[in-house]
């Protein structure tokens with residue numbers, strides 16, 4: 725599909741961004757992965773796990789004490805900053821979709837605050853380096869936060885994304 729002069733795909737809509745930001749944040753580390761180009765990157769945590777790639781989270785040593793107890797967790801929630809994503813689209817059409825979709829109904833990295841999340845399996849901890857299975861980002865992607873994944877409160881096995889199920893021809897209640 726041809727792009728227009730502003731780099732939009734057909735059906736995409738951009739808005740002007742606010743003149744200033746409302747908050748600042750600290751990058752607490754970097755995520756090391758085998759992927760240096762978006763087209764190589766898994767699209768989600770499941771594809772990442774299926775790729776067999778073990779990735780490394782390098783936490784800034786400043787935060788070493790904040791990692792105590794993390795080694796006891798089997799799974800973690802990682803929040804990371806998709807630093808190569810544009811931030812002004814309200815309707816977007818990821819390459820693998822045939823129609824535009826609203827930003828907040830998608831897991832695309834393109835969003836006003838390009839924060840991504842993944843539930844990863846923690847394989848190994850060596851000081852401030854964590855080996856994990858299940859991230860879907862480019863090598864060097866900034867890390868924002870690490871939280872324990874509580875299956876007891878975070879898992880909602882019957883959760884639905886209606887439009888996605890319908891897209892695949894599956895009827896939702």
Ligand SMILES: C[S@@+](CC[C@H](N)C(=O)[O-])C[C@H]1O[C@@H](n2cnc3c(N)ncnc32)[C@H](O)[C@@H]1O
Nearest residue numbers: 762765766767806807808809831840841861862
């Ligand atoms: C669909 S997003 C999902 C991210 C996260 N799992 C989530 O659900 O919030 C994953 C895609 O973001 C893109 N991506 C990865 N790292 C990026 C980065 N640092 N900046 C911009 N885009 C990135 C790649 O195309 C990758 O396939």
